[in-house]
Amino acid sequence: MFIHSGAMTTRVRTPKVNGLRFARDTFRHGLRTEGPALDGTADIVRLTFNRHPLFVVRHPDHVDHVLRAQVDRYRKSVEYETLRAVLGLSLFTDEGGSWRRHRTLIGPVLARPRLADLFELMVDPVDRLLTTLDRDGDRFELEMAEAMTALTLDVVGSALFGRGMADLARRIGPNVTAGLRGAERATRTLLIADPPAVLVRAIAAAIRHSPVLPRRQARMREVMRTIDETVWGVITDRRAEPGRADDLLGLLLSVRDADGRPLPLKRVRDEAATFMLAGHETTANALSWMWYLLATNPGARNRLLAEVDEVLGDRRPVFADLPRLAWTTACFMEAMRLYPPAWSIPRRCVIGDDIAGHSIPRGSRVIIPIYAVHRDPRWWPAPETFDPGRFLPGAARQHHRAAYLPFGGGRRVCAGQHFAVIEATLLTAMLSRRYTFDQVPGFPVEPEATLTLRPRHGLRMIARRRLGSS
Numbered sequence: 280m281f282i283h284s285g286a287m288t289t290r291v292r293t294p295k296v297n298g299l300r301f302a303r304d305t306f307r308h309g310l311r312t313e314g315p316a317l318d319g320t321a322d323i324v325r326l327t328f329n330r331h332p333l334f335v336v337r338h339p340d341h342v343d344h345v346l347r348a349q350v351d352r353y354r355k356s357v358e359y360e361t362l363r364a365v366l367g368l369s370l371f372t373d374e375g376g377s378w379r380r381h382r383t384l385i386g387p388v389l390a391r392p393r394l395a396d397l398f399e400l401m402v403d404p405v406d407r408l409l410t411t412l413d414r415d416g417d418r419f420e421l422e423m424a425e426a427m428t429a430l431t432l433d434v435v436g437s438a439l440f441g442r443g444m445a446d447l448a449r450r451i452g453p454n455v456t457a458g459l460r461g462a463e464r465a466t467r468t469l470l471i472a473d474p475p476a477v478l479v480r481a482i483a484a485a486i487r488h489s490p491v492l493p494r495r496q497a498r499m500r501e502v503m504r505t506i507d508e509t510v511w512g513v514i515t516d517r518r519a520e521p522g523r524a525d526d527l528l529g530l531l532l533s534v535r536d537a538d539g540r541p542l543p544l545k546r547v548r549d550e551a552a553t554f555m556l557a558g559h560e561t562t563a564n565a566l567s568w569m570w571y572l573l574a575t576n577p578g579a580r581n582r583l584l585a586e587v588d589e590v591l592g593d594r595r596p597v598f599a600d601l602p603r604l605a606w607t608t609a610c611f612m613e614a615m616r617l618y619p620p621a622w623s624i625p626r627r628c629v630i631g632d633d634i635a636g637h638s639i640p641r642g643s644r645v646i647i648p649i650y651a652v653h654r655d656p657r658w659w660p661a662p663e664t665f666d667p668g669r670f671l672p673g674a675a676r677q678h679h680r681a682a683y684l685p686f687g688g689g690r691r692v693c694a695g696q697h698f699a700v701i702e703a704t705l706l707t708a709m710l711s712r713r714y715t716f717d718q719v720p721g722f723p724v725e726p727e728a729t730l731t732l733r734p735r736h737g738l739r740m741i742a743r744r745r746l747g748s749s
């Protein structure tokens with residue numbers, strides 16, 4: 280490997296890590312945020328344990344190289360095939376020219392100005408949760424991770440399908456969750472086995488169509504069918520009401536290309552399913568970690584309580600409140616630094632590359648370990664400290680732009696990032712206006728890196744009703 284600098288050529292040796300150990304650990308313990316490959320100090324390491332080398336790239340310059348400067352050399356890796364099997368062809372799973380065209384058409388649906396119109400639909404499910412919690416008295420225990428998963432599914436379901444469909448997301452909720460868990464197991468296997476994409480597609484097709492299947496795969500098919508049929512049902516009903524565009528589904532149905540053609544209905548279905556799956560578990564995990572961090576950092580929590588009391592008082596939030604909830608938003612952003620729900624980003628190198636003199640052969644897999652990047656003391660002073668002040672507007676930007684990647688980066692950056700931040704700010708403010716949440720003493724809290732980074736044992740908390748909250 281060589282670096283070309285003018286006439287000079289410098290050889291760069293890429294440190295190697297025992298790939299077999301990494302593979303064994305992954306099988307035994309699930310994906311790891313730490314360990315020799317992801318937690319080391321080298322900016323690039325190379326692991327070899329099957330057909331293609333795997334590079335872990337953690338210097339922000341190199342991350343920028345992969346996600347921005349040389350983005351055409353990389354594609355989403357084979358792990359995304361399982362999501363394609365569940366979600367179909369959507370922004371999340373599409374590639375190349377088709378992805379570009381659809382991102383231009385669909386991206387604006389989730390842009391900030393549109394979200395202002397959807398804000399009321401996001402408030403309703405939080406109100407419903409508060410009404411349910413209020414029945415439990417002034418002090419009670421709750422499973423926060425589960426509560427956040429149910430709530431974020433409800434919020435995205437409400438924004439997607441509108442008010443009349445309040446219970447739809449809840450009805451298919453268990454299937455959505457089961458679909459994600461199935462995709463997680465498959466992702467772990469794919470990371471280790473690294474099969475060709477055609478083989479993965481063939482297996483996914485077999486799961487869809489084969490008359491006889493093992494129990495687990497049969498359950499997965501059942502899950503996929505339920506999500507499919509439910510979303511199709513809503514789309515079919517909605518087509519009977521042309522012109523209605525006051526929720527995300529209406530917006531998707533109203534999208535037109537340059538020739539005035541709408542999106543094919545199958546694409547609308549796939550995008551809607553993607554919004555539901557990609558859009559709730561990630562936000563729920565980030566929120567769970569944020570409640571945990573607030574419970575363990577009383578100074579940050581007191582400031583948040585003072586802010587929500589001052590901004591909201593006893594009224595229903597409106598979109599215009601958001602800029603004044605700056606500390607609340609900052610708490611969410613800082614929680615995602617310490618516990619990024621998408622804790623790593625995998626890519627496949629499709630045209631051989633050279634990163635700062637390290638040769639990346641065509642076919643290699645590249646992993647960006649976001650969790651490790653977010654805790655690197657070179658970019659984050661006192662990286663283990665929960666300090667929301669880092670994300671206040673006007674705070675001196677201390678970090679490299681590719682040192683903070685909860686939503687990914689470059690052109691494939693999360694299409695729902697504004698949705699997620701608005702939703703999280705809103706529901707943190709509404710819940711904090713009414714309750715404080717503390718840890719149940721002795722309850723173990725530990726991250727588990729599956730498809731998303733979630734609390735391994737869930738998160739049991741004690742809710743206390745705040746004096747003076749109505």
Ligand code: HEM
Binds near residue numbers: 555558619686698699
């Ligand atoms: C805290 C919450 C969220 C986190 C941490 C998150 C994280 C991410 C990340 C890291 C990616 C890039 C993946 C990659 O490059 O391989 C991504 C993509 C995406 N996310 Fe999110 N996401 C969140 C919420 C949402 C929401 C609420 C929606 C929709 C309502 C959404 C829809 C999408 C879509 C459609 C893509 C694919 C974008 C493209 O490739 O064009 N996400 N998300």
